[in-house]
Amino acid sequence: MNYLPLQGLQPELNAQCWLILFEGQIVLNGENPEANFLWYCLKRFEPAIKQVPIVTGYLHGKSVGIVELSSLTIEADTVSVRALLSVSDSTVYSFLSHALQILTSRREHAFCGCCGQHTGEKEGEWAMVCLNCGHHAYPRISPCVIVLVTRGDEMLLVQHHRHGKASTMHTLVAGFVEPGESAEEAVHREVLEETGLKLSNLHYCFSQSWPFSHSLMMGFHAEYKSGELVLEDEELCFAGWFHRDNPPELPLEFTIARKLVDIFI
Ligand SMILES: [Zn+2]
Incomplete structure (x- = not known):
């Protein structure tokens, strides 16, 4: 079923x-x-x-x-x-x-993004259609990248401010793809911005639809290439290397972050 x-x-x-x-x-x-x-x-x-x-x-x-x-x-x-x-x-x-x-x-999409008038449904589509100018607004899907970075038997894990001070959960570097950017470029940029590290052997693994609120999470694996850890502290409160045999608290099993970690540990 x-x-x-x-x-x-x-x-x-x-x-x-x-x-x-x-x-x-x-x-x-x-x-x-x-x-x-x-x-x-x-x-x-x-x-x-x-x-x-x-x-x-x-x-x-x-x-x-x-x-x-x-x-x-x-x-x-x-x-x-x-x-x-x-x-x-x-x-x-x-x-x-x-x-x-x-x-x-x-x-x-209750209102048109082009002219501001009311939209209506359209049979056979998920688009909302402007009753004035006919503009079609399809459900938005926002591409995001998430990456497991490894260095030998270690993996790079981070903690976000948004999870709260009390959280002990560690996760992976992730971020939205910018206009004009490939998913691979987004991975390199996000990791460099957030941790100061450069990557090699980047490859795509799998994806997950993520309804908070409309992301398509594209999961990658990459190896550490060079650089010292420098935390981007507006978003992150911690970044560090963990041995695969001794992981900290990880995201729940249904998440793509956890699935990416699980193929390594
Ligand atoms: Zn319109």
């Missing part, structure tokens, strides 16, 4: 199950033992539904969609997207990643 995403909006298709979001959190259905993040019926939420529910694909053969609430009018637990992703299998991950990005696109 798997997740089969629709290639565009199918307004006539109803969903058999719904993912419901409220204030960025997923509303849990305590009555659904099979998958407590899915609801079979939207009726009791109807007054609080923000915009037209979106059917996004087929999960385990059942049509499935996503909807966002303006208020939560029933007693229900909620869970963060990140927490649910961390306990999901790859099929559910695919659904969550796709549906959340479609919802984000719908929210971010």
Whole structure:
């Protein structure tokens, strides 16, 4: 069984199950033992539904969609997207990643980026189309690179300010690809900017769709070539080398950062 995403909006298709979001959190259905993040019926939420529910694909053969609430009018637990992703299998991950990005696109493209007028949906596409000038805004996908840098039996790991002072989690150097840049150039630039190091033997490994909020993470492996560690301290609070036999706390297993580390340790 798997997740089969629709290639565009199918307004006539109803969903058999719904993912419901409220204030960025997923509303849990305590009555659904099979998958407590899915609801079979939207009726009791109807007054609080923000915009037209979106059917996004087929999960385990059942049509499935996503909807966002303006208020939560029933007693229900909620869970963060990140927490649910961390306990999901790859099929559910695919659904969550796709549906959340479609919802984000719908929210971010409610108005035309060219003329500022309202947009509307278009059957058969995920684009939002300007009702005035016809501009098509497709779901945004932002390419990011992430790289495991190794030096013999050691790997380069960093800590970010954004994870908070209390965090002991170590991760990999990553960053967005700039306009006009190749993914490989972005890896070299990010590592040099953030750590002062130069790389050799850079090669692509695999990628992961990352719904915070619409990244495509492209994972690389590279070897240390030259340079001394110089921390870029606006973003990072630590960078250092760790032996593969003695790693510190690492990102959760479902993340591409962890998958890149796991092929080395
Ligand atoms: Zn327009």
